[in-house]
Amino acid sequence: MSADSSSPAIEPCFDTLAVIGPGLIGSSVLRRARQTGTLARRLIAVEIDPAFRERVTTLGIADEVTGDVAWAASEADCVMLCVPVGAMGEVAATALPAMRPGAILTDTGSTKMSVIDAIRPFLRPDVAYVPAHPMAGTEYSGPDAGFATLFENRWCLLTTLADADEKALERVTELWRRCGARTKTMTPEHHDRVCAIVSHLPHLLAFTICGTADDLADETRSEVLDFAASGFRDFTRIAASDPVMWRDVFLSNRDAILEMLARFTEDAQAMARAIRWGDESYIVDKIERGRSIRRSLIENKQA
Amino acid sequence: MSADSSSPAIEPCFDTLAVIGPGLIGSSVLRRARQTGTLARRLIAVEIDPAFRERVTTLGIADEVTGDVAWAASEADCVMLCVPVGAMGEVAATALPAMRPGAILTDTGSTKMSVIDAIRPFLRPDVAYVPAHPMAGTEYSGPDAGFATLFENRWCLLTTLADADEKALERVTELWRRCGARTKTMTPEHHDRVCAIVSHLPHLLAFTICGTADDLADETRSEVLDFAASGFRDFTRIAASDPVMWRDVFLSNRDAILEMLARFTEDAQAMARAIRWGDESYIVDKIERGRSIRRSLIENKQA
Numbered sequence: 001m002s003a004d005s006s007s008p009a010i011e012p013c014f015d016t017l018a019v020i021g022p023g024l025i026g027s028s029v030l031r032r033a034r035q036t037g038t039l040a041r042r043l044i045a046v047e048i049d050p051a052f053r054e055r056v057t058t059l060g061i062a063d064e065v066t067g068d069v070a071w072a073a074s075e076a077d078c079v080m081l082c083v084p085v086g087a088m089g090e091v092a093a094t095a096l097p098a099m100r101p102g103a104i105l106t107d108t109g110s111t112k113m114s115v116i117d118a119i120r121p122f123l124r125p126d127v128a129y130v131p132a133h134p135m136a137g138t139e140y141s142g143p144d145a146g147f148a149t150l151f152e153n154r155w156c157l158l159t160t161l162a163d164a165d166e167k168a169l170e171r172v173t174e175l176w177r178r179c180g181a182r183t184k185t186m187t188p189e190h191h192d193r194v195c196a197i198v199s200h201l202p203h204l205l206a207f208t209i210c211g212t213a214d215d216l217a218d219e220t221r222s223e224v225l226d227f228a229a230s231g232f233r234d235f236t237r238i239a240a241s242d243p244v245m246w247r248d249v250f251l252s253n254r255d256a257i258l259e260m261l262a263r264f265t266e267d268a269q270a271m272a273r274a275i276r277w278g279d280e281s282y283i284v285d286k287i288e289r290g291r292s293i294r295r296s297l298i299e300n301k302q303a
Numbered sequence: 304m305s306a307d308s309s310s311p312a313i314e315p316c317f318d319t320l321a322v323i324g325p326g327l328i329g330s331s332v333l334r335r336a337r338q339t340g341t342l343a344r345r346l347i348a349v350e351i352d353p354a355f356r357e358r359v360t361t362l363g364i365a366d367e368v369t370g371d372v373a374w375a376a377s378e379a380d381c382v383m384l385c386v387p388v389g390a391m392g393e394v395a396a397t398a399l400p401a402m403r404p405g406a407i408l409t410d411t412g413s414t415k416m417s418v419i420d421a422i423r424p425f426l427r428p429d430v431a432y433v434p435a436h437p438m439a440g441t442e443y444s445g446p447d448a449g450f451a452t453l454f455e456n457r458w459c460l461l462t463t464l465a466d467a468d469e470k471a472l473e474r475v476t477e478l479w480r481r482c483g484a485r486t487k488t489m490t491p492e493h494h495d496r497v498c499a500i501v502s503h504l505p506h507l508l509a510f511t512i513c514g515t516a517d518d519l520a521d522e523t524r525s526e527v528l529d530f531a532a533s534g535f536r537d538f539t540r541i542a543a544s545d546p547v548m549w550r551d552v553f554l555s556n557r558d559a560i561l562e563m564l565a566r567f568t569e570d571a572q573a574m575a576r577a578i579r580w581g582d583e584s585y586i587v588d589k590i591e592r593g594r595s596i597r598r599s600l601i602e603n604k605q606a
Contacts, residue, residue, distance in 0.1 A: 135530055139597075155530050184526075194527050197516045198535040205508055208574055210593035212567045213500045223487075224497050227438055227458050228600050232501040234537040236600055239593030247586045250578045261575050264515045265568065271511050272564050275553045283550045290513035290542030294442075297531050297539055 013175045014040040014104075018076035020069060020091055022047055022056050024137060024242075025108050026082030027146030030061040032179050035148045039175055046072045047143075055143045070098040078175075081107040086248035089118030101126040104168045108134055110195060110245075112159045112188035114252035128168030131159045133191065134181055135199070139240040152180030157195075159188045196256035200249055201264060204257065206238035207246070316478045317343040317407075321379035323372060323394055325350055325359050327440060328411050329385030330449030333364040335482050338451045342478055349375045350446075358446045373401040381478075384410035389551035392421030404429040407471045411437055413498060413548075415462045415491040417555035431471030434462045436494065437484060438502070442543040455483030460498075462491045499559035503552055504567060507560065509541035510549070 017033060017040035019026045026045070033039035045062035046069050047053045057065045066072055073079050073095035083091050088109055096105065096119075105127055109115040112131050123129055136154035138145065156176035158169060173183050186194075213232070217224035228236065250257060274282040320336060320343035322329045329348070336342035348365035349372055350356045360368045369375055376382050376398040386394050391412055399408065399422075408430055412418040415434050426432055439457040441448065459479035461472060476486050489497075516535070520527035531539065553560060577585040 157530065184530075190523075193519075193523075194530055197512075197519055197527060198531050201515075202512060202535050202538050204574060205512065205571065207589050207593045208571045209500075209505060209508065209567055210596045211589050212504075212563070212570045214592060214596055215570075216496075216500055216563075216566070220493075220496075224500060225596060225599060227460065227487075227497055228501050232505050233600065234541055235505050236593065236597040238537055239590070240597035241590070241594075243587045243590040243594065246590050247583055250586055251581055251583070254578055258575055258579060260515070260519075261571065263519070264512055265571065267515045267518075268508065268511045268564065268568065271507060272561055275557055276561060278554055280550055280554070283553055284546045286510050286514050287542070287544075287546040287549050289517060290510045290539065291544075291546065293513045293517055293528060294539040294543040296528060297536065 010038045012038055012040050013171060013178065014076075014078040016040060016042040016044060016076040016078070018044040018046060018072040018079045019062070020046040020072065020079065020081050020095065021083035021087075022052070022062070022143050022146075023082060024141050024145045025134060025150075026080070027056065027059070027061060027143040028136075028148065028150040029080065029082070029108075029146075029179065030056075031146055031148040032151070034061050036178065038178050040078065044072045044075060052143055059143060061143075061146075069094045073098040074100065076100075077103045078172075079103065079105050081105070081109070084242075084245045084248045085109040085111050085115050085252045086244075088115045089122075092119040093122050096122040096124060096127060099124070099127050104128050104130060104171060106130045106132050106172050108132060109252075110199065110249050111253040112191045116159070116161065116188055128165035129161065130165075130168050130172040131161070131188065132172060132176065133157045133159070133195070134176065134179070135195075136181075137241075139237055141242040141245070149180065151176065154181055156181035156183050157191050158183060158185045159191050160185055161188075192253050192256045193260075196253055196260040200253055200257050201260045203238055203241060203246055204250065204261065205264075206235040209235050210239045313341045315341055315343050316474055316481065317379075317381040319343060319345040319347060319379040319381070321347040321349060321375040321382045322365070323349040323375065323382065323384050323398065324386035324390075325355070325365070325446050325449075326385060327444050327448040327453075328437060329383070330359065330362070330364060330446040331439075331451065331453040332383065332385070332411075332449075332482065333359075334449055334451040335454070337364050339481065341481050343381065347375045347378060355446055362446060364446075364449075372397045376401040377403065379403075380406045381475075382406065382408050384408070384412070387545075387548045387551045388412040388414050388418050388555045389547075391418045392425075395422040396425050399425040399427060399430060402427070402430050407431050407433060407474060409433045409435050409475050411435060412555075413502065413552050414555040415460075415494045419462070419464065419491055431468035432464065433468075433471050433475040434464070434491065435475055435479065436460045436462070436498070437479065437482070438498075439484075440544075442540055444545040444548070452483065454479070457484050459484040459486050460494055461486060461488045462494050463488055464491075495556050495559045496563075499556055499563045503556055503560050504563045506541055506544060506549055507553065507564065508567075509538040512538050513542045 022045040043062040134156040325348040346365040347367045437459040
């Protein structure tokens with residue numbers, strides 16, 4: 001489905017969709033919903049910052065823009081939490097008691113086990129909860145950063161709970177398919193390990209190398225950073241991401257990230273040893289492996 | 304100067320330019336020379352692989368295409384070595400004895416101390432040697448990968464030897480300026496440390512994380528790599544670079560790379576500790592630092 005197709009024959013997934021936190025992800029969902037008309041009949045955006053509320057109103061991507069989480073939750077048959085993972089529990093505590101029986105709660109957090117743990121105490125038997133994670137993003141944040149095609153050909157990972165409501169899972173899955181995403185269901189544990197290696201660790205390495213380079217520049221009082229070649233530019237692009245979001249991600253997925261960093265460090269030390277001792281075949285083998293992974297990503301349309 | 308400006312008023316830098324190794328870098332120089340007419344009156348490309356020779360001939364980016372290093376060197380007033388850094392010494396050993404008195408030898412190697420050491424035994428008092436490093440590139444390689452604007456707004460670092468010929472340095476500097484590059488002169492030692500942190504270490508980390516992810520995928524027999532989010536995609540782009548070139552770079556700049564990896568590892572461990580103990584301000588500070596570095600690169604037009 002292309003971004004601008006808007007067939008009147010398709011029934012919207014929901015009557016009223018409340019997006020809490022219309023940042024990069026949330027505002028992209030709203031734009032998609034606006035553009036296609038197939039996600040929901042009515043769109044509510046909830047934003048606590050008055051300046052951002054004004055931006056969302058100006059952008060015209062929601063029918064109503066409010067700072068009132070409970071009111072929005074009481075109006076919607078689908079409430080989507082798009083706030084930083086560290087804020088999910090607090091927002092859910094306000095939203096859940098206000099929700100209608102039969103409505104669906106979902107979220108877009110980058111980590112799943114900690115978000116589920118934070119939301120679980122407030123869950124109600126008459127509201128289905130479907131944790132989701134659209135694996136899309138840029139280094140920009142805020143309501144102006146979103147765009148309707150952000151999720152196209154990207155994965156949206158849905159995680160299953162022991163007491164999962166199959167019908168609710170299917171409805172949220174369909175919403176993400178209509179955003180252009182490919183969907184997959186897995187356990188929260190598996191999700192967190194996968195994301196630790198393909199997303200969280202790369203960000204941690206990128207933030208770290210920027211600091212290492214900056215220290216060297218201070219020490220030599222020189223222009224180290226002026227000479228960023230292509231290798232370093234890509235790292236700084238990643239490192240430009242939102243600090244609060246990433247702080248929360250690192251703290252929320254601590255165990256998996258520390259495990260992946262330990263594995264990575266072992267591998268980096270093995271590479272260092274090969275460089276020290278001139279083990280050419282080891283080095284070439286590792287580089288070839290990187291290339292073949294790149295090729296498989298291109299075949300999978302993820303690169 | 305834009306890529307297509309070709310003012311007849313400008314005297315070309317050289318009469319005959321011989322580019323040895325018309326890969327990504329060498330073929331980009333040839334394209335630029337062809338397009339602007341301001342680098343040299345006559346262009347010779349030297350390539351040992353007959354298939355690549357045929358490609359260069361078909362591309363029409365040189366007046367003559369040959370496999371004979373000594374002949375090309377004897378015809379040129381500027382010989383530019385664009386081969387992998389591990390091959391520089393061998394090619395220089397053939398080129399230098401054939402060169403004309405007063406001609407200039409230059410190279411485009413990504414490391415400088417090892418290249419200078421490899422070339423030094425063959426230097427002649429009547430041929431000036433100007434080591435250079437255009438900091439531009441993509442993950443592609445070979446004569447088809449080049450393009451005339453590759454060096455625009457990128458740095459070309461020129462390194463000074465104790466017995467540097469100032470006039471030759473100025474002529475090679477001017478050639479790179481006409482390629483659109485910004486130029487800077489520094490010692491080979493400083494060059495190698497700067498490049499270790501802004502280019503070589505990022506590539507090492509990218510190659511390594513691809514391997515770490517691949518191991519995890521094998522171990523869990525799962526689709527880890529299918530879910531490459533934006534963070535990992537950038538790493539695989541870097542990791543797709545030419546294996547022989549990077550093997551040579553790692554081995555040639557061993558000491559500086561191992562030092563930078565050690566510094567980086569300390570910093571990554573400090574970040575791991577902050578994540579383990581929930582030190583929010585440390586984490587946010589590191590992320591903010593990455594962002595400010597990104598901003599300064601954008602201001603410097605390097606991002």
